Amino acid sequence: MRHILAILLENEPGALSRIVGLFSQRAFNIESLTVAPTDDNSISRITIATIGNDRVLEQIVKQVNKLVDVIKISELTDRKHVERELLLVKVAASNSKSRTEVKRITDIFRGSIVDIGKQIYTIELTGNSEKLNAFIETLSNETEIIESVRSGCVGIARGEKAMRV
Amino acid sequence: MTTELFTGAEMVVKALSALKVKYIFGYPGGSILDLYDAIFQQDEIEHILVRHEQAATHMADGYTRATGKVGVVLATSGPGATNCVTGIATAYMDSIPMVVLAGQVPTTLIGNDAFQETDIVGCTRPIIKHSFNCRDLAEIPNIIAKAFYIASTGRPGPVVVELPKDLLIPQNKAPFNIETNVKMRSYNPNIKGHPKQICKAAKTISEAKKLVVYSGGGIILADASQLLTTLVETLKAPITNTLMGLGGISGTHKNFIGMLGMHGSLEANKTMANADVILALGARFDDRVTNNVEKFCPNATIIHVDIDPTSISKTINAHIPVVGLVDIVMQQLLDELNEINYSPDEEALKDWWQQIKVWRDIRSVSYEQGANEKIKPQRVIEAMYKITNGEAYVASDVGQHQMFAAQFYPFAKPRQWINSGGAGTMGFGLPAAMGVKLAFPDKHVICITGDGSIQMNIQELSTCKQYNLPVVIITLNNRSLGMVRQWQDMVYGGRHSSSYMESLPDFCKVAEAYGHIGIQIDTLDELDAKLEQAFSIKDKLVFVDVLVDEKEHVYPMHIRQGGIDDMWIKKGVKT
Structure with missing residues (x-):
């Protein structure tokens, strides 16, 4: 588990x-x-x-x-918590079809395109690890993933209780 | 008024003296010379020069095991520090408090592969309780104070402090401030047992029909043997000790049923296997105790008392875990038993002891010595016991002789038995014995060893000469690596792969060459008299080389992958 x-x-x-x-x-x-x-x-x-x-x-x-x-x-996983991970991914966006499609998928996942090159889009997406997995899978069906980096997850418990010294 | 300034080297010495250190065990070298210069210019702390840094760690370790005081080791950077690694691992496995001060190249050179640079903090990371890199000389005193505090509290262990050369040189100075009353927000060793757990434990004990107390090295480390004896006498229960726990209760106490585990007594292992409640005190269910964990004591409710939470339910699930210092928890337990008007179930006890007597009568820890046969190693231990009245400090190396000593020298008191139990470090015995002798010059201190082990630190005979440490070395010489050979006999079809020692030296001549006395014992008829003679010499080290039967095996012995009580009783005889 x-x-x-x-x-x-x-x-x-x-x-x-x-x-x-x-x-x-x-x-x-x-x-x-x-x-x-x-x-x-x-x-x-x-x-x-x-x-x-x-x-x-x-x-x-x-x-x-x-x-x-x-x-x-x-x-954190034995109680209610918020869990987030950051993804930066560079994908091929060399024609108008792929550019449109990448933009559409990014919007659906509520990511944002943070850099544009002649042939590439760089996308930023935050979410839990499953959402990031799903995004990468969806993207890879539409275009080529050139480079990706994930931050690893961070998390914090929900509610009043805080983890402090 | 101007504040007095000190060099880092002076600060180290001042800090050690503030912490009441009497001895440092070490070996000089380039990066640590400034500290040696500071040691030279004072006389509160004595430095003991060994012949190899590994021996310095074992000597400090032996000193600590016998006295309870933190041992201090000093080594230079690079090979000096890496030579300490085995000794640090040895101390770590047996939870021995130790502070190792290791030299380092100047901070400006760290990371440059400088001459004699090794990342000793990195090398030792998995085998220390904690370590410090000093980077500011003003911090040195408090780092050393913290090192001592961490090493000696909670579950004790070794702490490494790395001292770069530029922090020690005369050009750099700072004021000396030390806080010996250390407080750390990230380190608060849990001391008292949780009251609810104590209640549960007391209730379980009061309902037990077949209780056994299983105690380990934690009792020795906590100086809790008197309390343990009181507890055992209150419970009227059988008690077994681990290899590390021997002396926790007198080996001749009527409730003591011997050591348990791989080479433990049959009665100890049978009692464990058949118990309904096991009270584990400062022991960690080591694999040399449990044998196959799947088959371990299936019917027992286990109460496990230990200062280290990671020891609890690591290999064997504890039904009632109690985290705390074992002496404090035992007192809490006695108080609680008193509170609930505990009295042992005499009838159940009678049946239990009757059953134990049946196992005892098998006399599993025994041997046969024919008058014309080669000397049996066990016979040597018995003679040694008799001559020293069972009062000697016995420092052991690792192998068959270690098990024979554990089986045939019932230790009356804690800290009498000094051995590398967890790590099983050959070469431990002689330097450890030297550390003990330094602390107790008037006591008999024996190094029990074998022809294999003694050669792993034999150079220390020179240190013994320099500091006049007249230990009695008894080598059970079987011309082979006995324990390896035993396994090869039992498990590897008798193929003695590299376990035979060809070209052994004449140990007596070696001893004489270092300025000591050598006594050779070849036959049974001369054993007692020559051993007597060896122990009668008080002012010189005596090296006794005893030729023993090379075919003798250590029994009883666990059958591999069996339950705790599945044992070979002697050659070819199983339980």
Whole structure:
């Protein structure tokens, strides 16, 4: 099963490598990982999407929590949450048919075209991972995907409760 | 008034002294010379010069296991630091507090593949509790204070501190500030057991008919052996110890049913397999204990007390997990039992002990010694036990001799048994024994070893000479890598692939060459007298080379992939 974990940790050199090292050392899976400082610059927030059964997840949470740099860890997928991922994709748009079609699909998915070249469109799309998958699939039926990059997902719990130090 | 300024090297020494460090174990080299210069100019801390950095880590480790104080290691950058890796891993696996100060090339050269540059923080990342890169010399004292705090609290473990050369040189100075009362927002070791879990545990214990206490190295680390003994006597239950937990309760206590696991006693493993409640205290259900986890103690309700939540339900699912320091949790448990007016079910206990007696009477931990046969290794351990009244510190290497010592030297007290249980590091024994001897010069300190293990750090005989560390080395010399050979006999059709030691040195002459005494024992009739002689020499290191029967195997032994109580009792005899 897919789980999304939010981790608050000290924004110190080596802290990220400890997390990544832990996952490889203990043969845990990383589907995606994103990291950036929070509004408090001394703290970074990592979002990890991982796959594993309950037993593996329990170990992941405990092992991450055991790292000295880690302040808090919380699983987002066991409650209501908002999850977003950013996609930038460069597609072939060399004739008017493909340009029209790409524009139409982009509008339907509520993406936006952020750059135009002679032969290409660059599109930005935000959403949960499934929406991004669907968009790429739809696009690839219409035109050639030249390059794509995804940010990996970030997430936050719904409601009043906040994850803060 | 001007603030006094110090170099980074001086700060390291001042910080260590503020933390009451007495010894540093290490080896100098280019990037760490400024620190050695600072050590030279003070006399509060003594530096012990080893002959290989691995030995420095094991020596610090042995010192720590015997005293409970954090061991400090000092090594230069590059190979000096990487030589520490095995010792750090050894300490990590057995949760031994250790601080390793590793030199590094100047910050301006880091990342340039400079001479003797190795990313030691990167190298050691999976085998440390935490590590620090120092980048500002003013931070050094507090980083060292944090390193000690992290190493010694919660589940203890090794901490590496990397010290680049430009932070230590005389040209750079800063004021010295240290906060020894460390507080960290990201690190708060959980200390007390959750009251609800304690209640559940007490209730489960009070309803048990076949209770067993299974305790490990956590008891030793927490200095909780007295409390453990009280608890066991309150429960009147059988108790078994892991390899790391030996001495947690006296090996001659009437409730002690021996070590459990791969080479544990049959009664210990049978008792575990048939228990209805297992109270696990500071033990981690290691694979050398459980055998096949699918078949592990199917009928037992498991109460697992450990300071490290990751140890709980990692291999074996715990029904009642209790996270906390084992001594505090045991006291909570005793209080709760008192609260609920606990008294053991005497009738059930009687049946339980009667059953255990049947298993005990099989005498699974035994051997046969014919008068004209080669010396049996177990016989040497028994002689060693007798001569030292069971009071010696025994530091072991890794292999058959380690198991024989664990089986045939019942330890009366915690911290008497010093061995590399988790990592199984050959070469651990001698330097560990040296660390113990340094702390307790008036006690018998034995290094029990084999002809394979001793050669992995034999150069330390030189350190023993320099610092006058008269340990007694007893080598069970079977002219082969005994435990490897045993597996080859049992599992690999008797094909002794690279387990036979050709061209062994004359160990007695080696010892003599280093300025020590060598005693050779070849036959059974000379064993006791010559061992007596060895232990009567107090002021010199004695290397006893005992030729033992190379065909002897360690029994009992788990049958691979079986349950915890599926065992070979002796050659060709299964449970």
